[in-house]
Structure formats: C-alpha cells, structure tokens
Amino acid sequence: MQLRTKITAIFILLTGLFQVAVFVFIYHFSKSYTESEFYLRLSQRATIAAHTYLEDNEMNINIYEDIRERHLQTLPNEREAIYPVSKRTNKEDNHMDKSLPNSFFQEIFDKQYAELKQEKFYYTGLLYNDNEGDFIVILSAQDFYGEGKLENLRNILILAFFLSMIFISLLGQYHAKQALSPISKMIKKVNTIRATNLHLRIEVGAGKDELVELAHTFNNMLDRLEVSFDLQSNFINNASHELRNPLTAILVQTEIGLNKDRTIKEYHSILGGIEKEALRLDTLVNGLLKLAQMDFDKKGIVIEPIRIDETVIEIKKILDTTNPENNIYLDFNHLPEDECLLVFLGSQNLLKVALNNILENACKFSENQKVTLKILADTNNIKIIITDKGIGIPPEELKNIFEPFYRGSNALGTNGFGFGLPLAYRIIKLHSGEIRVSSQIDKGTIVKVSLPNQKKYTSF
Known part of the structure; x- marks a missing residue:
C-alpha cells in the first residue's frame, strides 16, 4: 500500500470515527430531550385530568373536555385511567392494568410519580390524594410527532455522514498528494543520480520541517558518497602508481643484471637495489592489506x-x-x-x-x-x-x-x-x-x- 493511500485511509478513518461519535451524541440527547418533553406533556395532562375528574364537578369535566378539544390537541392513542387504592399491595387487588409491571406501580407509591415506556406507548402515573382517598392516575399515549422528528434527524445524520465521507475522501487524497509531493520530487531526483553524476543534489526548501531535514540528510549522504567515490578512485590510481614504481625498478635492475656477465660486486649492487625495492614493495603491500582488513566486518577481532x-x-x-x-x-x-x-x-x-x-x-x-x-x-x-x-x-x-x-x-x-x-x-x-x-x-x-x-x- 502506498504511503499516500495509508495517510488518506487513516485521515478518513479518524474523521469518520469522530463524526460518528458526534452524531451519536446529537441523536442520543435529541432523543432524551424529545422523550422528556413528551413525558412532561403527559404528566401535565394527568394532573389536569386528576383535578377535573376527582373533584366530582360536572362543570369541571365539561371545561376540561372543552379545553382539551380546543387547546390541548388529543395525543395519538391517548388513554386515561384512574384507580382508587385503599392499600399498597399488588395491582390485582385494585383492578389495575395488568399489562403494566408491578415496579411501575411500586414507584408511584414510593415517589408519587413514575414514567414508563412499553413498546411504542409512553406512560405517566401519579398518586393523587383526595378527601375520598388515594387514587392512581395513569395517562398513556404514543409520540408519533417526536418519533417522526427523531427519524428525520437520524436520516439527516446518516446522509450527512456519507456525504461528508465522500468529501473527506477527496479532500484527504488531495491533502496527501500535496503533503507527499516534495517526497515524490525527491524520489525522482534521487533516481536520476548515478555514479557518473554524484555532484547533483536535491533541492532544499526554505522551511524547517521534516522534509527539509530529509533533503539535507540525502544531500549529506550524497556528499559522503561523492567523497568515497573520489577517495576510491584516487586510492586505485595511487596504489597502481606506488606498486608500479618498485616493480619497474626491480624489472629494470633484473634486466640489467641478465643483460651480460658482470662482476660479483656489480651483482651484489644489483641485488641490493632489488632487495631495497622488494622491501619497499613488501611494506606497501602490508599497508594495503591492513587497510583492507579495516574494511571487513569485526569477526575474528579479539575484544x-x-x-x-x-x-x-x-x-x-x-x-x-x-x-x-x-x-x-x-x-x-x-x-x-x-x-x-x-x-x-x-x-x-x-x-x-x-x-x-x-x-x-x-x-x-x-x-x-x-x-x-x-x-x-x-x-x-x-x-x-x-x-x-x-x-x-x-x-x-x-x-x-x-x-x-x-x-x-x-x-x-x-x-x-x-x-x-x-x-x-x-x-x-x-x-x-x-x-x-x-x-x-x-x-x-x-x-x-x-x-x-x-x-x-x-x-x-
């Protein structure tokens, strides 16, 4: 996988995860607010219904019905239920709704108010104290409007996520291309450098970022390579020259000695010259061998x-x-x-x-x-x-x-x-x-x- 693709993928992944976290946060709190708002409406209507029906006043009932029809729009599948309670036992003794859990009624007794969502219905219950005794008022309904808003919000967030991912993908590819463009130029430049043109260097920008440091590092490496190649070339030339001199001297003196018969003194003189050049050659070869030994690895060296x-x-x-x-x-x-x-x-x-x-x-x-x-x-x-x-x-x-x-x-x-x-x-x-x-x-x-x-x- 190319580095540009990796950078783009990581950029998209991190941005996508961040967006998912933000969108889940928005949806969660929108849902909590919608449910809280609907429970508040239910509790208010339950309180009004309790005051109206338990006051045993025909006029109050008529007024409540009129207000509900004109101003309080009937909630979807709205149902009201009032249960008289003489003791806090179980719901079967008080002819309560058996579809609701005991814990719901127990919470009403304990806290005088409770909320419950069962399937698509929302329930609110309150304990109302009257001169004639205690009553539990339960009001339930469905929140089609709130659910519609949440569904619409969910669809908008999903659509926004996919559209933003497409945009971020394009933006990430462009950004990665721009960020890695100097490296691509360096690669092209380095690929053109050969042993014959080691004098070439990579262009260094004016900034102080890692890419500038990388360019300096490449140029320093090329400086060392150029010096090494020059040293190697000079080494070979100098070694050839230094080896040739004593060998030439030995061959010349040997040829002189073999050219004709000479006196013992002359042979001694020739052999002395040959010995001198041979010793010089031996010193030179030993020096070359020691230098070569230093270029090998460290194996065999006693530490x-x-x-x-x-x-x-x-x-x-x-x-x-x-x-x-x-x-x-x-x-x-x-x-x-x-x-x-x-x-x-x-x-x-x-x-x-x-x-x-x-x-x-x-x-x-x-x-x-x-x-x-x-x-x-x-x-x-x-x-x-x-x-x-x-x-x-x-x-x-x-x-x-x-x-x-x-x-x-x-x-x-x-x-x-x-x-x-x-x-x-x-x-x-x-x-x-x-x-x-x-x-x-x-x-x-x-x-x-x-x-x-x-x-x-x-x-x-």
Missing part, C-alpha cells in the same frame, strides 16, 4: 578490557626499541582517581597499531623533538592528546590527511607511503571513537583521540 595507560607504556617501549632517538614524554598528571575510567573494550593489538602510527608520525615529522602524550578520562570518554613541534600540516590539506597515500605538500621529502593516519583513523572508528587533528605550519600538530570507556561502551 578485551584495555587499560589505556598500560597500553601507552607498552607502545613507548616498542618505540624506544625501533627509534631509540625518540623524545616522547608521557604525561600522567591528569589521570583520574577511579582506575575504571581508564578501561575500555576493544582490540589491544589494533589500538597499539593506531597509536604507534600516530606517535611515529609525530617523531618523524618533528625530527625527534619533544612529543607529549597526555591522557584524560571522565565518566564518558578516554581522551588521548598527542602534541608535537614538527613541520605541521597546511590548513587546506587537513581534510585529506585520512585518505590513503595522501602526503602533505611539505612532507614529500620524508620517507613513507601515507598509510599511518588512514589506518589509525579506521581503527579508532572501529572502536566507536573519534580522532581530530589540528596543526600549524612550523609550529606543530595536535592529535586528539577520544574513546568510550567501559562504563559507557556497551557494544563493539
């Missing part, structure tokens, strides 16, 4: 509680071995008193790779000047702040630093392939964390890593 200060100390020991000249300072002056705030869930091996890459870059691009690593923690996150005094990153290039193979324009003379930060970025994201980089040329770079601690982190 365990990790204490961040202990992990940082282990990384520092590794760097002291691989780069003895490093000048890394671990700032633990701001550690929380609660040790649990330093623990989070994740893969210790992957996290070591990420932080090691960041620290290696800090040492490499600052030429082993002082690099400070500070740890902060609260009830929500663990923050790792790494500060160096290196060459910095141009501000306009910060948006590209997490792209594989990308290297800053002022770092082209430094060894590397541009794998460190992209790999660290993927690992941090895999741990539901964030990494932010700020930098100034020739003043240094600050890398801020935020990870959810164990108290906040519920799933990996």
Whole structure:
C-alpha cells in the first residue's frame, strides 16, 4: 500500500470515527430531550385530568373536555385511567392494568410519580390524594410527532455522514498528494543520480520541517558518497602508481643484471637495489592489506578490557626499541582517581597499531623533538592528546590527511607511503571513537583521540 493511500485511509478513518461519535451524541440527547418533553406533556395532562375528574364537578369535566378539544390537541392513542387504592399491595387487588409491571406501580407509591415506556406507548402515573382517598392516575399515549422528528434527524445524520465521507475522501487524497509531493520530487531526483553524476543534489526548501531535514540528510549522504567515490578512485590510481614504481625498478635492475656477465660486486649492487625495492614493495603491500582488513566486518577481532595507560607504556617501549632517538614524554598528571575510567573494550593489538602510527608520525615529522602524550578520562570518554613541534600540516590539506597515500605538500621529502593516519583513523572508528587533528605550519600538530570507556561502551 502506498504511503499516500495509508495517510488518506487513516485521515478518513479518524474523521469518520469522530463524526460518528458526534452524531451519536446529537441523536442520543435529541432523543432524551424529545422523550422528556413528551413525558412532561403527559404528566401535565394527568394532573389536569386528576383535578377535573376527582373533584366530582360536572362543570369541571365539561371545561376540561372543552379545553382539551380546543387547546390541548388529543395525543395519538391517548388513554386515561384512574384507580382508587385503599392499600399498597399488588395491582390485582385494585383492578389495575395488568399489562403494566408491578415496579411501575411500586414507584408511584414510593415517589408519587413514575414514567414508563412499553413498546411504542409512553406512560405517566401519579398518586393523587383526595378527601375520598388515594387514587392512581395513569395517562398513556404514543409520540408519533417526536418519533417522526427523531427519524428525520437520524436520516439527516446518516446522509450527512456519507456525504461528508465522500468529501473527506477527496479532500484527504488531495491533502496527501500535496503533503507527499516534495517526497515524490525527491524520489525522482534521487533516481536520476548515478555514479557518473554524484555532484547533483536535491533541492532544499526554505522551511524547517521534516522534509527539509530529509533533503539535507540525502544531500549529506550524497556528499559522503561523492567523497568515497573520489577517495576510491584516487586510492586505485595511487596504489597502481606506488606498486608500479618498485616493480619497474626491480624489472629494470633484473634486466640489467641478465643483460651480460658482470662482476660479483656489480651483482651484489644489483641485488641490493632489488632487495631495497622488494622491501619497499613488501611494506606497501602490508599497508594495503591492513587497510583492507579495516574494511571487513569485526569477526575474528579479539575484544578485551584495555587499560589505556598500560597500553601507552607498552607502545613507548616498542618505540624506544625501533627509534631509540625518540623524545616522547608521557604525561600522567591528569589521570583520574577511579582506575575504571581508564578501561575500555576493544582490540589491544589494533589500538597499539593506531597509536604507534600516530606517535611515529609525530617523531618523524618533528625530527625527534619533544612529543607529549597526555591522557584524560571522565565518566564518558578516554581522551588521548598527542602534541608535537614538527613541520605541521597546511590548513587546506587537513581534510585529506585520512585518505590513503595522501602526503602533505611539505612532507614529500620524508620517507613513507601515507598509510599511518588512514589506518589509525579506521581503527579508532572501529572502536566507536573519534580522532581530530589540528596543526600549524612550523609550529606543530595536535592529535586528539577520544574513546568510550567501559562504563559507557556497551557494544563493539
């Protein structure tokens, strides 16, 4: 079922239910008022009849008959009955109408007045006290006029309901069409967007409703897709270029070595060049494999509680071995008193790779000047702040630093392939964390890593 049909159906259903409730309310109270009005007429006529007939005055009877004929129109099937009562027992002892229930007469005795509807007849009864004793006066009639009014009202309400349903159905369809028109336009626009025209965007209205928010969401998604396609295209081009260079160098040197007989020293030199390019190629392939591994799902990754200060100390020991000249300072002056705030869930091996890459870059691009690593923690996150005094990153290039193979324009003379930060970025994201980089040329770079601690982190 289309959304437009659903909206129309719900609109019609709710409006129909509301109308039914209103119409039933109107009919119910109209019926109650009509019956109350008719009972009042019956009670008034019963009172007049009691005064007239029980006063034993011929003149009163004649006057009552005259008034009823001239002014009080005889009610349909009107009947009057007066029963003398000497005791309040049952109706058989007083020769009362046996078609009426005992409860009706009992109510007359108890309250001196009672009302009753039996089939199409309305009854009113009252207890009249006279010098000669007690009497029950019962007057009954049919309310053809009131029933006719109620039937007419019922027909009008039914007709009004069906006519309004037709009108509401048309109005609902029009309203649903108008409400969903922007979505239909979005769908048509999105269906025209392909990999070849990812620059296209959905038109955003001037309002602040959910449809405008939806359009912004679509456009943001298209922005991310466009960036992803561009990154993928650049990644393939850069990977092909980087792989081709060492392979070409290996093939050229192999061809030179096989071209003619050479001295042992020359063969050693050629093999040394081949080894250098092979090692470069091995580093490049391993980096590509690590990047590819981060794009797989999380299956096979060992999740365990990790204490961040202990992990940082282990990384520092590794760097002291691989780069003895490093000048890394671990700032633990701001550690929380609660040790649990330093623990989070994740893969210790992957996290070591990420932080090691960041620290290696800090040492490499600052030429082993002082690099400070500070740890902060609260009830929500663990923050790792790494500060160096290196060459910095141009501000306009910060948006590209997490792209594989990308290297800053002022770092082209430094060894590397541009794998460190992209790999660290993927690992941090895999741990539901964030990494932010700020930098100034020739003043240094600050890398801020935020990870959810164990108290906040519920799933990996």
